[in-house]
Amino acid sequence: MIPPQPLGKLVAVASGKGGVGKTWFAITLAHALARAGRNILLFDADLGLANIDIQLGLTPARDVASLLAGRSAWAETVIHHDGGFDILPGRSGSGSLAALEESILEQLLALLQTQAPHYDHILLDLGAGLDRTQRRLAAATDTLLVIVTEEPTALTDAYAVIKLHQQDSPRHDVRVVVNQASGKQNGERTFTTLARACAHFLKQTPALAGIVRRDDRVRDAIRRQTLLLTRHPASPAATDVESLAAHV
Numbered sequence: 001m002i003p004p005q006p007l008g009k010l011v012a013v014a015s016g017k018g019g020v021g022k023t024w025f026a027i028t029l030a031h032a033l034a035r036a037g038r039n040i041l042l043f044d045a046d047l048g049l050a051n052i053d054i055q056l057g058l059t060p061a062r063d064v065a066s067l068l069a070g071r072s073a074w075a076e077t078v079i080h081h082d083g084g085f086d087i088l089p090g091r092s093g094s095g096s097l098a099a100l101e102e103s104i105l106e107q108l109l110a111l112l113q114t115q116a117p118h119y120d121h122i123l124l125d126l127g128a129g130l131d132r133t134q135r136r137l138a139a140a141t142d143t144l145l146v147i148v149t150e151e152p153t154a155l156t157d158a159y160a161v162i163k164l165h166q167q168d169s170p171r172h173d174v175r176v177v178v179n180q181a182s183g184k185q186n187g188e189r190t191f192t193t194l195a196r197a198c199a200h201f202l203k204q205t206p207a208l209a210g211i212v213r214r215d216d217r218v219r220d221a222i223r224r225q226t227l228l229l230t231r232h233p234a235s236p237a238a239t240d241v242e243s244l245a246a247h248v
């Protein structure tokens with residue numbers, strides 16, 4: 001886990017526990033980076049429980065499964081969102097993929113590599129925890145952003161994810177985002193607790209990517225299926241994600 005450097009091209013957004021705000025954060029980071037002029041692809045890689053489409057009120061006709069099966073082409077599968085970034089949906093009305101066969105997974109990774117030159121960053125919203133598929137995806141990225149909250153279980157589960165990931169990519173760039181923080185100081189305390197456990201047991205310390213405060217307007221934006229940075233641009237969580245994006 002090397003010190004902060006520019007965000008890699010392939011970025012995985014992961015968490016131990018579900019419900020910490022991973023999908024919302026991935027969407028909002030994609031939007032913030034797009035607003036800063038970067039070319040972004042957001043891939044809904046939470047294949048079993050894909051829900052970027054729901055948070056944004058999209059009803060994709062095609063998805064990564066139809067793409068991999070050769071039933072749809074890249075240009076007809078990827079959605080260009082008004083927020084200024086592209087989305088590769090993880091599922092459409094036709095259902096979803098839970099786990100991918102090894103060969104299809106490698107095909108997916110090759111596809112992302114083919115598209116990589118067209119983007120500044122490709123963000124992957126991974127499923128909670130790290131199953132075999134998610135582990136392989138995480139290992140193929142350049143930067144792992146681990147989302148954690150102040151809840152003790154979120155912290156222990158985030159530690160477990162960092163530990164598993166270290167086995168796959170010992171020198172990987174791992175950074176922590178504390179989301180739903182009750183304040184900057186409490187968020188920093190949460191990060192320090194996690195970083196100390198990593199330093200002690202894993203002999204590697206993740207970097208702090210940033211702290212995002214708990215903010216009711218996040219829920220409001222999700223309920224209205226809109227982007228927080230459009231709906232509530234001056235809210236605490238919006239400000240936090242924008243400043244985080246400006247530093248990566």
Ligand SMILES: Nc1ncnc2c1ncn2[C@@H]1O[C@H](COP(=O)(O)OP(=O)(O)O)[C@@H](O)[C@H]1O
Nearest residue numbers: 018019020021022023024180213214215218219
């Ligand atoms: N910074 C925040 N402040 C307040 N609520 C948040 C924040 N981030 C996430 N949430 C809440 O957490 C819920 C779960 O978010 P989601 O992105 O679906 O999580 P995950 O992908 O980790 O399961 C959202 O519906 C939202 O209400």
Ligand SMILES: [Mg+2]
Nearest residue numbers: 022023046051
């Ligand atoms: Mg999610």
